[in-house]
Amino acid sequence: MKKIRDFQEFVSKGERLYLRHLSVDCVIFGFHDDSLKVLLLKWKDGGHWCLPGGFVKKNEAVDDSATRILKDRTGLDDIFLQQFHAFGDPFRDRNKELLSIQGKSGKWLMERFITIGYYALVEYSKVSPQPDWLSEECKWVDIHKLPKLIYDHQDIVRKALAELRRSLNDHPIGYNLLPEKFTMPELQRLYETVLDKTLDRRNFQKKMLSLKILERLKERKTGGAHKAPYLYRFDKKKYAKAVKQGLRFGF
Amino acid sequence: MKKIRDFQEFVSKGERLYLRHLSVDCVIFGFHDDSLKVLLLKWKDGGHWCLPGGFVKKNEAVDDSATRILKDRTGLDDIFLQQFHAFGDPFRDRNKELLSIQGKSGKWLMERFITIGYYALVEYSKVSPQPDWLSEECKWVDIHKLPKLIYDHQDIVRKALAELRRSLNDHPIGYNLLPEKFTMPELQRLYETVLDKTLDRRNFQKKMLSLKILERLKERKTGGAHKAPYLYRFDKKKYAKAVKQGLRFGF
DNA sequence: TCAAAAGTGTTTCGGATACACCCATGA
DNA sequence: TCATGGGTGTATCCGAAACACTTTTGA
Numbered sequence: 001m002k003k004i005r006d007f008q009e010f011v012s013k014g015e016r017l018y019l020r021h022l023s024v025d026c027v028i029f030g031f032h033d034d035s036l037k038v039l040l041l042k043w044k045d046g047g048h049w050c051l052p053g054g055f056v057k058k059n060e061a062v063d064d065s066a067t068r069i070l071k072d073r074t075g076l077d078d079i080f081l082q083q084f085h086a087f088g089d090p091f092r093d094r095n096k097e098l099l100s101i102q103g104k105s106g107k108w109l110m111e112r113f114i115t116i117g118y119y120a121l122v123e124y125s126k127v128s129p130q131p132d133w134l135s136e137e138c139k140w141v142d143i144h145k146l147p148k149l150i151y152d153h154q155d156i157v158r159k160a161l162a163e164l165r166r167s168l169n170d171h172p173i174g175y176n177l178l179p180e181k182f183t184m185p186e187l188q189r190l191y192e193t194v195l196d197k198t199l200d201r202r203n204f205q206k207k208m209l210s211l212k213i214l215e216r217l218k219e220r221k222t223g224g225a226h227k228a229p230y231l232y233r234f235d236k237k238k239y240a241k242a243v244k245q246g247l248r249f250g251f
Numbered sequence: 252m253k254k255i256r257d258f259q260e261f262v263s264k265g266e267r268l269y270l271r272h273l274s275v276d277c278v279i280f281g282f283h284d285d286s287l288k289v290l291l292l293k294w295k296d297g298g299h300w301c302l303p304g305g306f307v308k309k310n311e312a313v314d315d316s317a318t319r320i321l322k323d324r325t326g327l328d329d330i331f332l333q334q335f336h337a338f339g340d341p342f343r344d345r346n347k348e349l350l351s352i353q354g355k356s357g358k359w360l361m362e363r364f365i366t367i368g369y370y371a372l373v374e375y376s377k378v379s380p381q382p383d384w385l386s387e388e389c390k391w392v393d394i395h396k397l398p399k400l401i402y403d404h405q406d407i408v409r410k411a412l413a414e415l416r417r418s419l420n421d422h423p424i425g426y427n428l429l430p431e432k433f434t435m436p437e438l439q440r441l442y443e444t445v446l447d448k449t450l451d452r453r454n455f456q457k458k459m460l461s462l463k464i465l466e467r468l469k470e471r472k473t474g475g476a477h478k479a480p481y482l483y484r485f486d487k488k489k490y491a492k493a494v495k496q497g498l499r500f501g502f
Numbered sequence: 503t504c505a506a507a508a509g510t511g512t513t514t515c516g517g518a519t520a521c522a523c524c525c526a527t528g529a
Numbered sequence: 530t531c532a533t534g535g536g537t538g539t540a541t542c543c544g545a546a547a548c549a550c551t552t553t554t555g556a
Contacts, residue, residue: 019271019272019363019365020270020271020272021270021271021272021273022272022273022365056339056365058341058363059341059363060341061339061340061341062337062339062340062365063339065339083336083337085334086313086334086337086367088307088312088313088314088367089312089313089314090309090310090311090312112270112309112310114270114273114307114313114367116337116339116365166421169420170417183508184508184509185507185508200545200546200547200548201507201508201509202509202510202511202547202548203545203546203547205508205509205510206510206511206545207544207545210544221554223555224507224554224555225505225506225507225554225555225556226505226506226507226508226553226554226555227506227507227508227509227552227553227554228507228508228553228554229507229508229509230508230509434535435535435536436534436535451518451519451520451521452534452535452536453520453521453536453537453538454518454519454520456536456537457518457537458517458518461517472527474528475527475528475534476527476528476529476533476534477526477527477528477532477533477534477535478525478526478527478533478534478535478536479526479527479535480534480535480536481535481536503556504555504556505554505555505556506553506554506555506556507552507553507554508551508552508553508554509550509551509552509553510549510550510551510552511548511549511550512547512548512549513546513547513548514545514546514547514548515544515545515546515547516543516544516545516546517542517543517544517545518541518542518543518544519540519541519542519543520539520540520541520542521538521539521540521541522537522538522539523536523537523538524535524536524537524538525534525535525536525537526533526534526535526536527531527532527533527534527535528531528532528533529530529531529532529533
């Protein structure tokens with residue numbers, strides 16, 4: 001994306017390029033240090049925190065807008081992305097903070113926006129967070145330690161997490177949030193983090209293995225004090241088959 | 252709603268009144284004659300079938316738009332209404348059929364539309380289907396015998412049904428789709444219809460009663476040949492409590 | 503050698519399933 | 530009186546939950 005230096009230029013370009021009233025916001029989940037993280041942006045002006053977002057081009061599928069925004073912020077293609085809700089209250093107050101950036105300037109950007117929320121599951125280590133031109137910073141934040149967010153972005157995160165949890169019944173996670181090879185304890189901690197409850201080690205393993213979607217590899221020593229856990233990998237084919245059969249994956 | 256006689260007038264009025272690019276479509280479910288029905292409209296011009304829909308007023312919450320549309324088509328207030336997906340492909344071809352109505356006339360209505368899908372659960376007998384000014388007919392259609400629908404409305408119905416099924420895990424149905432008093436066999440047939448599979452009579456009853464959300468009333472003879480089944484009623488309080496506790500309602 | 507983490511198995515319990523008998527009613 | 534549908538109860542099974550012992554490893 002070309003750099004746009006001037007806010008006015010951005011506004012007039014946006015008016016040509018994008019559908020009015022419509023934006024996309026992404027809740028990008030990553031997993032690191034045994035905690036669930038969300039990718040946030042910090043505005044240059046005012047230091048407000050917000051979700052990575054963007055607009056829908058006049059001839060672009062909304063799903064593609066979300067994919068584009070993700071690519072811009074994370075550098076990643078081919079990401080697991082799920083639309084989960086449209087936020088359509090008229091007084092989301094998109095304006096207030098934006099006005100503080102550049103005075104008045106009305107127009108396109110100052111109007112009411114309906115935003116379509118997507119959540120994404122990404123592999124933490126593969127992401128190189130990139131601020132957009134309005135932001136000084138793009139970084140991972142622990143979902144339990146979120147700063148104050150603009151508009152209703154707090155609600156959007158909450159809803160995204162709720163939907164992520166709900167989706168666990170139909171689709172096991174880990175495939176998108178963990179590196180290709182991972183250990184059973186790592187997978188368990190991911191589940192525990194997302195569900196916000198502890199699980200029995202042995203029952204977790206039994207259940208996971210019973211799903212027949214994991215492939216066990218060799219040992220793993222790497223620094224970890226104590227007994228070296230096995231490495232596993234998702235078996236993509238079996239995974240898809242299991243989801244298709246509509247197994248229950250709940251904990 | 253005032254009658255608008257002229258299409259051109261409708262277009263120019265709409266342009267003043269509504270957000271551009273944005274519509275709302277409702278999949279209104281009803282249950283009758285042991286089958287699941289959807290409320291459809293048939294256009295005066297061309298006879299195409301479509302979902303009840305409408306637009307979002309410039310200062311109106313999207314949820315309120317859906318509520319308004321429902322009120323207009325069914326006469327009902329206070330309906331169970333659930334947003335389930337935003338459909339945002341750029342070539343939903345809203346235009347083609349509309350153009351056939353009134354020649355060219357471009358403008359607002361001819362542009363690309365993103366539509367936000369809601370599904371509603373209503374009590375069949377309470378609905379008096381009301382066509383809008385573009386339609387000659389508004390009526391219930393068996394979900395397994397849908398006519399060809401405009402645009403992607405077929406997909407919207409499919410997705411709505413899928414989401415309704417998915418929601419069964421968290422929220423028992425019946426409360427909105429059945430009359431206040433109903434029999435266990437009726438409730439069971441509702442479940443069987445929505446899930447599209449048969450259930451064991453005795454196990455169904457046991458499970459339903461175990462949820463502690465039903466209140467049993469007295470007998471019922473009314474015409475029904477054979478033994479008179481009991482009548483039940485949802486206990487609103489216990490229902491809310493059960494949902495809050497996150498019970499599993501799945502079959 | 504010891505604490506901490508990881509591998510593996512057994513017992514137990516409850517909910518889901520399968521199944522059978524009796525009762526009420528109108529044709 | 531009988532076919533049909535409705536009310537109720539019991540045996541069984543399987544997956545979930547509870548729980549213990551052994552092994553590996555670095556400090």
